[in-house]
Each structure stands twice: as structure tokens, then as C-alpha cells.
Amino acid sequence: MSALSYIHPRANQQVQWGAVTLGYFLERAQRRSIGLMVSSEGLVVRMPLRASLRDVDAALLEKSRWILKKLQETQQRAHLQQAARMEWRDGALLPYLGQQLLLKLQPVAALRRQSAILQAGREAEATLMLQIAVPLLAQEQHIKVPVQQWFMQQAQNHFRQRLDHFAPMLQVRWTRLGLSNAATRWGSAKTDGSIRLNWRLMHFQPAVLDYVVVHELSHLREMNHSPRFWSTVESVIPDYARLRKQLKESNAPAW
Ligand SMILES: [Zn+2]
Known part of the structure; x- marks a missing residue:
């Protein structure tokens, strides 16, 4: 399997799952559970004030399949949209x-x-x-x-x-x-x-x-x-x- 990396532009944390490097943006928030959001930029993790980084690691590992699937889907979608971008010229x-x-x-x-x-x-x-x-x-x-x-x-x-x-x-x-x-x-x-x-x-x-x-x-x-x-x-x-x-x-x- 080839190496894959998904790095959020504001990434402040990184995990390595086999060949996959995942850089994500982690922020603490007034909330009860760990929240995961995948956009075309990458993964954002919002953690409760009291949670530890170990809790976050465990949550990410548990959801790793879902996260990777979502990252792949959104990246594919972004590529398709880029490819479909209109060029406004004669013959387009x-x-x-x-x-x-x-x-x-x-x-x-x-x-x-x-x-x-x-x-x-x-x-x-x-x-x-x-x-x-x-x-x-x-x-x-x-x-x-x-x-x-x-x-x-x-x-x-x-x-x-x-x-x-x-x-x-x-x-x-x-x-x-x-x-x-x-x-x-x-x-x-x-x-x-x-x-x-x-x-x-x-x-x-x-x-x-x-x-x-x-x-x-x-x-x-x-x-x-x-x-x-x-x-x-x-x-x-x-x-x-x-x-x-x-x-x-x-x-x-x-x-
Ligand atoms: Zn409807």
C-alpha cells in the first residue's frame, strides 16, 4: 500500500496509522463528547475541556475506518469539482x-x-x-x-x-x-x-x-x-x- 497523507491546513496534531499520516486540527470546546468533522480541508476534532489527548487518540482509532472513508470521499469530490471547473472561452x-x-x-x-x-x-x-x-x-x-x-x-x-x-x-x-x-x-x-x-x-x-x-x-x-x-x-x-x-x-x- 502506498503512503497517504491527509493534513489539515491548520493541523496541530498528527497520528500515524500504518501508511496513513493524518494531521488534524484539535480544539478544546465546552462540550460533553469528542466531535469529529471532516471537510474538504481535512479533519477537525473538538474535545471536551476535561478530556485528555489519550481519549482523543482512542476515539480516533475507534472511528478510523469512518474517518479515512470520509477523507477519501471529500478529497475525491474536491478533485472532481476542480476537474469540472468551467473555462469560459470559445470552444468550451x-x-x-x-x-x-x-x-x-x-x-x-x-x-x-x-x-x-x-x-x-x-x-x-x-x-x-x-x-x-x-x-x-x-x-x-x-x-x-x-x-x-x-x-x-x-x-x-x-x-x-x-x-x-x-x-x-x-x-x-x-x-x-x-x-x-x-x-x-x-x-x-x-x-x-x-x-x-x-x-x-x-x-x-x-x-x-x-x-x-x-x-x-x-x-x-x-x-x-x-x-x-x-x-x-x-x-x-x-x-x-x-x-x-x-x-x-x-x-x-x-x-
Ligand atoms: Zn425531500
Whole structure:
């Protein structure tokens, strides 16, 4: 096994488990038990004022499998996000409804209004092409802003259509659609029938979006995640578990 090291940027403690070096940030706090938190930076341990370092060592050893699994997962996720970071330039590819969208910049001498227009793709690798009018010396914002506006417009149309498609099947009525922009939250529903969906979902495959739409609509019947809720989801999307897992493993590009 090769040597692995996980060092928190503020590490003040270190343990060695075989080939694994773990540097973590330890702080004392007014609390009853030892708390462990894993983020993309690494492990943070919060210990009660009265506990000893030996207690911490024992707690870490007991949870070592969980800690290493979490560290590995968060590191992988950080790498994927880094790899998925968007480059805003002519010819860049962006996932859109599970397909590739090619960004084509069209420099315009006197740009009146920013616009993005979808064209049938001609390039071999990309099936769709988004043509964006930009000023002659385009900067990142000149590309990003119209593309985001275009994504949000598509999201409005697509979500409305899917909400209208699934609502009668679930015998619910939705009232309002709002677009959200959260980093990790994909949707929410309120008892008054208003639904919020994240426009970044438009990066994913339509089946995954349908799962999120049905999930939120099902909340209009069950405002919880009880077995009744899940069987409501399942009544419309029998393989929802697979799509749910796919959504968890999906990474939207960082804009
Ligand atoms: Zn839910």
C-alpha cells in the first residue's frame, strides 16, 4: 500500500496509522463528547475541556475506518469539482441535459444586448452549439452572464413542462415555480404548492431532473421522507433509487 497523507491546513496534531499520516486540527470546546468533522480541508476534532489527548487518540482509532472513508470521499469530490471547473472561452464544452453544449463566441463590434442562441451543432464531438454574442474583447463575465441567463430560461421552460406532466399523475397542484442557485440543494416544496428547483440541474440527464421534479411534487402529498413519501415517488418513477444515487454522484461544473 502506498503512503497517504491527509493534513489539515491548520493541523496541530498528527497520528500515524500504518501508511496513513493524518494531521488534524484539535480544539478544546465546552462540550460533553469528542466531535469529529471532516471537510474538504481535512479533519477537525473538538474535545471536551476535561478530556485528555489519550481519549482523543482512542476515539480516533475507534472511528478510523469512518474517518479515512470520509477523507477519501471529500478529497475525491474536491478533485472532481476542480476537474469540472468551467473555462469560459470559445470552444468550451458545458454539460446540458446530459449532452455536451459547445460555446461559440461571436464577437460583435457594437454589442447592444447580450444574447445566447442555441444552434444545431456542426462540430463532430458536440451535438449542440450555443452561440453567444460578446464584445470584441470578451472577458469571462461577458460569456458567463448570457450563458447563465440562457440556462435559467431553459430551466424555467423545462421544469414547467415536467411539473405539468407529473402533477396530474400524482394528483397534486403546483402553484409557483422559483429557480434557486444553491450549491448543493436541488429543490424544495411548500404546502402552498410553490416549488423551487435549482437551475444547475439543467446540467444533468433529463431522467435525473424528472426524479427531482417528482420528489418535490410528492412533497405536496407528504411533507416528509416517510415510507409513504417514497412509495408516492416510486408510483411515478419506479427506478427512482437509481436516479437518486446518480444525482448524489453527479457534479455540476463550478461556474
Ligand atoms: Zn425531500
